[in-house]
Amino acid sequence: MKLTMKKRENxxxxxxxxxxxxxxxxxxxxxLFQALIMSFETGxxxxxxxxxxxxxxxxxxxxxxxxxxxxxxxxxxxxxxxIIGLALILAVLLNDPKLKLKGIYRTCIFVPAAVSMVASAVxxxxxxxxxxxxxxxxxxxGILDTGYNFLGHPTSARIIxxxxxxxxxxxxxxxxxxxxxxxxxxxxxxxxxxxxxxxLQQFFHITIPMxxxxxxxxxxxxxxxxxxxxxxxxxxxxGGPGNxxxxxxxxxxxxxxxxxxxxxxACALSMIILVVVxxxxxxxxxxxxxxx
Amino acid sequence: MNKTKYWIGxxxxxxxxxxxxxxxxxxxxxxxxxxxxxxxxxxxxVLTFGSHLAENYQTLISKxxxxxxxxxxxxxxxxxxxxxxxxCSIAGYGFEVYHDKVKDKLFGVLMLTMMIPxxxxxxxxxxxxxxxxxxxxxxxxxxxxxxxxxxxMLFRQNSRNFPMDIIEAARIDGETELxxxxxxxxxxxxxxxxxxxxxxxxxxxxxxxWARLIMSDNSAQTLxxxxxxxxxxxYIDYGxxxxxxxxxxxxxxxxxxxxxxxxxxxxxxAVKG
Numbered sequence: 001m002k003l004t005m006k007k008r009e010n011x012x013x014x015x016x017x018x019x020x021x022x023x024x025x026x027x028x029x030x031x032l033f034q035a036l037i038m039s040f041e042t043g044x045x046x047x048x049x050x051x052x053x054x055x056x057x058x059x060x061x062x063x064x065x066x067x068x069x070x071x072x073x074x075x076x077x078x079x080x081x082x083i084i085g086l087a088l089i090l091a092v093l094l095n096d097p098k099l100k101l102k103g104i105y106r107t108c109i110f111v112p113a114a115v116s117m118v119a120s121a122v123x124x125x126x127x128x129x130x131x132x133x134x135x136x137x138x139x140x141x142g143i144l145d146t147g148y149n150f151l152g153h154p155t156s157a158r159i160i161x162x163x164x165x166x167x168x169x170x171x172x173x174x175x176x177x178x179x180x181x182x183x184x185x186x187x188x189x190x191x192x193x194x195x196x197x198x199x200l201q202q203f204f205h206i207t208i209p210m211x212x213x214x215x216x217x218x219x220x221x222x223x224x225x226x227x228x229x230x231x232x233x234x235x236x237x238x239g240g241p242g243n244x245x246x247x248x249x250x251x252x253x254x255x256x257x258x259x260x261x262x263x264x265x266a267c268a269l270s271m272i273i274l275v276v277v278x279x280x281x282x283x284x285x286x287x288x289x290x291x292x
Numbered sequence: 293m294n295k296t297k298y299w300i301g302x303x304x305x306x307x308x309x310x311x312x313x314x315x316x317x318x319x320x321x322x323x324x325x326x327x328x329x330x331x332x333x334x335x336x337x338v339l340t341f342g343s344h345l346a347e348n349y350q351t352l353i354s355k356x357x358x359x360x361x362x363x364x365x366x367x368x369x370x371x372x373x374x375x376x377x378x379x380c381s382i383a384g385y386g387f388e389v390y391h392d393k394v395k396d397k398l399f400g401v402l403m404l405t406m407m408i409p410x411x412x413x414x415x416x417x418x419x420x421x422x423x424x425x426x427x428x429x430x431x432x433x434x435x436x437x438x439x440x441x442x443x444x445m446l447f448r449q450n451s452r453n454f455p456m457d458i459i460e461a462a463r464i465d466g467e468t469e470l471x472x473x474x475x476x477x478x479x480x481x482x483x484x485x486x487x488x489x490x491x492x493x494x495x496x497x498x499x500x501x502w503a504r505l506i507m508s509d510n511s512a513q514t515l516x517x518x519x520x521x522x523x524x525x526x527y528i529d530y531g532x533x534x535x536x537x538x539x540x541x542x543x544x545x546x547x548x549x550x551x552x553x554x555x556x557x558x559x560x561x562a563v564k565g
Contacts, residue, residue: 009390009469010390010392012386012390012469012470013386013389013390013391013392013395014386014390015386016382016383016385016386016390016473017383017386017387017395017398019379019382019383019439020379020380020382020383020439020444021383021398021402021439023379023435023438023439024402024405024439024440024441026435027413027417027435027436027439028405028408028413029405030416031412031413031414031415031416031417031420032408032412032413032416034416034419034420035412035413035415035416038415038416045419045422086312090309090312093305093308093309094309096305099305099306099309101306101309101310104313105309105310105312105313107549107552108312108313108314108316108317109309109312109313109316110316110548111316111317111320111545112316112319112320113494113548114494114541114544114545114547114548115320115541115544116497116498116500116516116540116541116544117498117500118498118500118516118519118520119498119516119519119537119540119541122519122520122522122523122533122537123319123320123322123323123534123537124319125523126326126334126528126530126533126534127319127322129528131335132335133322133334133335133337136335136336136337137337140337167315167316167319170312170316171316175555175556175559176559178556179556179559220406224406224407224409227409228409228410228411230411230500230501231500231501231516234500234520235500235519235520235523248411249409249411249501252411253411253501253505256415257505263415263419266415267412267415267416270409270411270412270415271412273409273411273412274407274408274409274412277407277408277409278407281406281407
């Protein structure tokens with residue numbers, strides 16, 4: 001009797017999991033496998049033929065793909081540490097019960113998270129347009145004579161592309177850190193204070209170690225999101241000027257649906273992103289685990 | 293001496309927080325102001341409310357199908373959120389309450405999907421959709437996002453706080469497993485549902501890449517696509533554009549503020565792990 005009970009429970013468990021698991025398999029593992037196969041094929045949809053590694057050798061000769069990868073990595077390496085660092089500092093500053101305007105600050109800093117990437121990009125595009133708000137202010141203040149085309153120059157365009165993400169994501173990450181901070185027992189800080197630890201010591205020896213799981217999670221999620229940057233580049237600069245702000249996801253999309261659609265080549269490129277994301281995630285997990 | 297130091301610390305803290313608060317909020321205040329001004333005034337750098345709100349609205353609805361796109365976005369996001377909550381919460385509950393070695397291993401395998409970038413899977417999915425007529429459909433929109441490891445994990449972690457004794461007691465009382473889930477688990481997990489629903493709704497509402505890929509029909513367009521289209525022309529009507537940005541952002545703002553408290557609560561349970 002008891003065994004059948006257990007068995008029935010076990011079956012119920014499986015029944016509860018099955019829809020979700022099936023969906024994940026159908027929507028993730030199956031298409032990933034299909035993409036892998038397609039990456040060895042060339043031709044039009046429906047008439048694709050196996051051509052071995054030709055797509056991959058093409059990547060090696062494609063300087064625009066290399067540029068796109070470089071733009072993407074630069075974007076990730078600069079934005080992610082800034083987002084996580086700022087979010088952590090702001091969360092620590094906000095995690096102060098004596099702070100009077102806490103609610104207002106928190107709300108203000110979080111608000112951009114509710115704005116979509118597309119809308120954020122459009123807002124910054126309007127603010128920084130050659131005839132936009134920032135330029136008129138700079139001209140009115142006498143700093144500039146004529147409007148500077150921020151989005152028309154490679155370096156400034158790349159910087160603004162990064163600013164959009166930082167602006168939108170800092171508050172979002174901050175909420176996670178704030179939640180993590182609130183779960184740390186206040187008694188630990190009290191004890192440290194009695195032992196004469198400075199606030200800086202408390203930060204590095206209590207806050208950081210206690211927040212490590214949250215930070216690791218935030219890091220992996222932010223890197224994976226930033227590496228797939230697409231919405232912003234399409235709506236801020238459309239990859240321009242030239243290809244200066246064309247990240248790899250944007251390039252893949254254009255390869256798949258641009259002038260001459262080439263799904264095979266686009267899939268090969270996406271396998272490169274998969275490998276990069278995989279390596280980065282593993283590295284982060286390893287570094288994160290080591291300090292235990 | 294110590295007292296002055298304390299007050300300086302206070303002041304510095306407030307100045308830093310106020311500075312970032314203003315940086316974060318200013319672009320949005322500018323959007324609200326711009327929505328009430330004419331394009332010419334916006335370009336001139338006007339920072340006061342204007343009288344062009346009605347005119348901007350007229351231009352917007354005469355040129356674009358604003359409410360059609362809004363309805364589509366509401367439909368896609370609401371259906372995604374409802375289905376995702378049901379599918380993922382029952383799975384998260386299943387993984388935790390009935391856990392054994394096989395299920396734990398399976399969860400580990402599913403975690404790998406967090407590393408799969410969407411650009412790598414979207415092209416095969418697109419082709420499959422084309423074959424089965426799922427392009428331009430709500431079902432097509434929701435399928436990739438209704439079952440995510442992130443959400444299952446959220447419910448799985450939070451299920452740990454749900455006492456097993458209650459489940460055992462209910463079983464002895466003859467309650468069915470499904471009954472326990474719906475009558476006891478769901479009502480106590482409101483905060484987790486709020487957190488999960490907020491994130492899912494925002495992601496669906498703000499989704500652009502996937503919508504752009506599969507929603508090629510004008511009648512299936514979303515607000516994000518509509519806004520994106522407004523910036524492609526040579527001349528941009530900033531007043532109209534900012535009004536559209538404002539209208540399309542309000543729902544996510546409202547959802548977030550309505551669920552803010554439970555959002556943080558639900559998230560705390562998840563990140564504590």
